[in-house]
Amino acid sequence: MPARHAALGHLRDGLRVNPLLLKKFTATSCIGVGVAATLDSLLEQRSGLSRCAFETVDIDTHIGEVAGVDGERLPANLQKFNCRNNRLAELALRQDGFFEAVEQAAQRWGRARVGVFLGTSTAGILQTELAYRERDSVSGALPANFEYASTHNSFSVADYIRQRCRLEGPAAAVSCACASSAKVFGSARRMIEAGLIDAAVVGGVDSLCLTTLYGFHSLQLSSPVPCRPFDVARDGISIGEAAAFALLERVPQNLAGDSVLLLGIGESSDAYHMSAPHPEGLGARRAMQAALAAAQLEPGDIDYINLHGTGTPSNDRSESQAVTSLFGPTTPCSSTKGATGHTLGAAGALEAVISSLGIQHGLMPGGVHTTRIDPTLTAHYIRDNRRGPLSHVLSNSFGFGGTNCSLIFGRAG
């Protein structure tokens, strides 16, 4: 392990963080159920976006829908949690031996010593949208079988995972719009550092719903075609859905060489606008700077940046400025949202898994759907996959409300 990773010093001025091990991770999105399928899609630069035919939605747009979500069955004792969001969570939880790894952690550390911190922006709101269509014609009441706490409420997905895995440690949903499941790494880190827990299930789950499809449409932020981050003709996002999880633990003495570590995390607020990024990306820059300081790294140490890169004109412009101002014009970067769509509250965790796969397999995934890079964007956007060893990857997630979070992952050896 390089010396700077092994420096398990205490935080000074809130800057430096101790590394954490991603003991296990998994992701399910429109490009794959589990990490093997996800990696295959990335290697082949395959996009999972398709024309929107979700539910009764009549918007001309493309989406990243996960196949088979509605065929998922939750365990009999957890039926009250049944909604698309928790079905997607269940599907993802069972991939890659993740559920089993959580059980091992629970047995090793004790069920009360494992926390659950999951990001979501809309949880199971689709269930409420459907229930509103079935209101009683006289009283206006919602159907009797509508379950608010275990489907609609933002906590429902965190509560589902903690009950499904029978965990008894601290738990919360983090709901900071599209930065939600990046920020969960920070909550888990502090809980572990404070000694309240020994392991944490972190991640994000967000699923397709009418609120986001019609909402982004109302803001004229969704594209009719598959999104083209950093393209000169980019005209908005493609909404996707995903569930991605990581099991975080302290770094043990002996580590497998291909282990991935969380080395740094930086958070900031724009204090600028509810639904538009700071034009020069000042908040984004502060988050990336804080992540570098936390990891005790210099900008030149970052081999690849997985951008927030939503494909809206303003987001990509402000992020490009922020990246260039800190890293210069040569650090390779790309957005994987052309492949996965913007999975909103799950994006941070999904892209943490993509970054981790990149580190393990030496892959910088080129951005798909982008044909002509906007010449006014100075960041070094890559369209083709690049292969080669990666030591450090930075991943950006920004959200409505001006909330920013950058994560840095690295190789253990």
Added chain:
Amino acid sequence: MSVSAYVGGLGLLGPGLPNWPDTAAILSGVRPYQPATTVLPLPTILPAAERRRIGRVVKLTLAVALEATSQTGENPAGLASVFSSSGADGQNCHELCQALSLPGREISPTRFANSVHNAASGYWSIATGATPQSNVLCAFDASFCAGLLEALTQVAVDRIPVLLVAYDSEYPQPLHAKRPVPDVFGVAMVLTPQRRESSLARLEAALTGASHDRLTDPALEALRSAIPAARSLPLLRLLATRSCGAAILEYLDVSRMEVQVEPCT
């Protein structure tokens, strides 16, 4: 294991509880509690353009957060924050679900932007210019303790002062029947790693299996059990009476949170 911090300024607004000093007088028994609908002030701190867009929870959270920070001499622009709420803006959520159930599905872009759980945090940072991290949580009925625990770990681990804002709002019908939160309620506190002149008490929190505290006044107890953020009241009672002791707060189904309070004299 426990985490600790010093609590400085406090802000409070809820049914029959117009601010922290009046709430402290009620919780310490100096004055009787008389339930009344919460009255929300108009926040002058926001630019007029933003003020037109905000709903009840933004008025609520700005009021309690400003009350808390005004007591500590802290510049809010430099404060990290934690916002925790079970349902955030219930009225806004209802309006969106309603519009989506009608033909045409025309929804307001402002309503959509305001529908994020972190809207109150976003408006707070816009109003005050606060650029440090702001984390936004939900843990259903456990949202107050989840927020307190998050804020305490930020203070204890990262050694930074943190503003905690826990709040809830009511849903109109038909969601109200499924989630009967009766009114808005918000509480804010500034937590610091070191003792300051403005510090009221040292808090030390840990999870426990013991049963939680209730309030003796039936109306206050009804409030405590009806609004998730009001689960803070047993802790606030100790702070109001400047008493040394422990408050045991309702947290998750499997655990409670014990908060030891040691007043700064």
